[in-house]
Amino acid sequence: xxxxxxxxxxxxxxxxxxxxxxxxxxxxxxxxxxxxxxxxxxxxxxxxxxxxxxxxxxxxxxxxxxxxxxxxxxxxxxxxxxxxxxxxxxxxxxxxxxxxxxxxxxxxxx
Amino acid sequence: xxxxxxxxxxxxxxxxxxxxxxxxxxxxxxxxxxxxxxxxxxxxxxxxxxxxxxxxxxxxxxxxxxxxxxxxxxxxxxxxxxxxxxxxxxxxxxxxxxxxxxxxxxxxxx
DNA sequence: CGAAGTGTTCGTCATGCGTCGAACATTATG
DNA sequence: CATAATGTTCGACGCATGACGAACACTTCG
Numbered sequence: 001x002x003x004x005x006x007x008x009x010x011x012x013x014x015x016x017x018x019x020x021x022x023x024x025x026x027x028x029x030x031x032x033x034x035x036x037x038x039x040x041x042x043x044x045x046x047x048x049x050x051x052x053x054x055x056x057x058x059x060x061x062x063x064x065x066x067x068x069x070x071x072x073x074x075x076x077x078x079x080x081x082x083x084x085x086x087x088x089x090x091x092x093x094x095x096x097x098x099x100x101x102x103x104x105x106x107x108x109x110x
Numbered sequence: 111x112x113x114x115x116x117x118x119x120x121x122x123x124x125x126x127x128x129x130x131x132x133x134x135x136x137x138x139x140x141x142x143x144x145x146x147x148x149x150x151x152x153x154x155x156x157x158x159x160x161x162x163x164x165x166x167x168x169x170x171x172x173x174x175x176x177x178x179x180x181x182x183x184x185x186x187x188x189x190x191x192x193x194x195x196x197x198x199x200x201x202x203x204x205x206x207x208x209x210x211x212x213x214x215x216x217x218x219x220x
Numbered sequence: 221c222g223a224a225g226t227g228t229t230c231g232t233c234a235t236g237c238g239t240c241g242a243a244c245a246t247t248a249t250g
Numbered sequence: 251c252a253t254a255a256t257g258t259t260c261g262a263c264g265c266a267t268g269a270c271g272a273a274c275a276c277t278t279c280g
Contacts, residue, residue: 018141018214019135019136019137019138019141020136022132022133022135022136022141022214023132023133023136025129025132025136026129026130026132026133026135026136027129027267027268028129029268031128031129031132045226046226046227047226047227057268057269057270058269058270058271059226059227059228060227060228060229060230060269060270060271060272061268061269061270062227063227063228063229064228064267064268064269065268066227067228068267079227081226081276081277081278082225082226082227082276082277082278083225083226083227083277084226084227097213097214097216098213098216099209099212099213099216100210100213100214102209102213103207103208103209103210103212103213104128104132104207104210106207106208106209137237137238139238155256156256156257157256157257167238167239167240168239168240168241169256169257169258170239170240170241170242170257170258170259170260171238171239171240172257173257173258173259174237174238174239174258175238176257177258178237189257191246191247191248191256192246192247192248192255192256192257193247193255193256193257194256194257
């Protein structure tokens with residue numbers, strides 16, 4: 001009996017696929033989610049990430065997007081009690097695709 | 111009467127949208143196409159880019175993919191006679207999304 | 221135990237996307 | 251002029267994707 005479980009469905013570092021990762025980033029909601037994760041040092045609670053944005057989606061839709069991110073290998077999910085804490089898989093991503101997260105996280109200058 | 115025409119439908123630099131660009135890159139065929147363009151100094155003839163790959167698609171499908179790339183702002187098309195010459199919009203892309211093309215062009219180490 | 225909080229899963233719906241062949245447009249070339 | 255070469259455009263088809271509500275699972279808190 002552990003107090004923290006990992007979530008399945010996430011690929012190993014070596015299995016990260018660039019097209020799949022880009023596909024996960026190609027959705028505005030997921031891109032926003034990842035960019036917030038990228039500028040956040042620690043973990044963020046699953047449901048809190050979009051709290052400061054103007055994005056309002058149902059929780060099932062959010063869950064869907066998080067699944068896409070997780071299965072593409074972008075995020076890692078840690079379960080504590082009834083809550084999920086999400087982090088970017090920075091090390092794996094920068095090892096496989098150096099500079100990608102940084103490039104994607106650059107603020108737009110509109 | 112000019113001997114070289116530009117092709118419409120391409121966004122200005124300021125209108126380049128990251129999610130749209132990522133969406134254009136999220137397809138394996140288009141990603142391959144862009145990566146080949148990225149490592150090529152000059153122009154490439156539209157139909158020749160995938161010649162050295164194992165990708166075989168119909169010309170209508172290729173035309174569709176090129177349209178997606180063009181409308182996302184990734185490529186520039188110059189028409190000479192009956193031929194199209196494709197280039198990456200390096201300057202615009204690196205101005206708006208520094209490091210992105212480089213990150214996406216890094217060879218996979220499988 | 222009962223109720224509330226947090227997410228996932230399932231079914232459904234509409235939309236978008238990748239693919240193709242056929243037809244077309246345009247420009248060489250014989 | 252007739253034919254070939256190069257791409258685009260136009261349906262059509264099947265499959266994937268994003269959205270939602272409802273139901274469920276699990277933990278936490280009275």
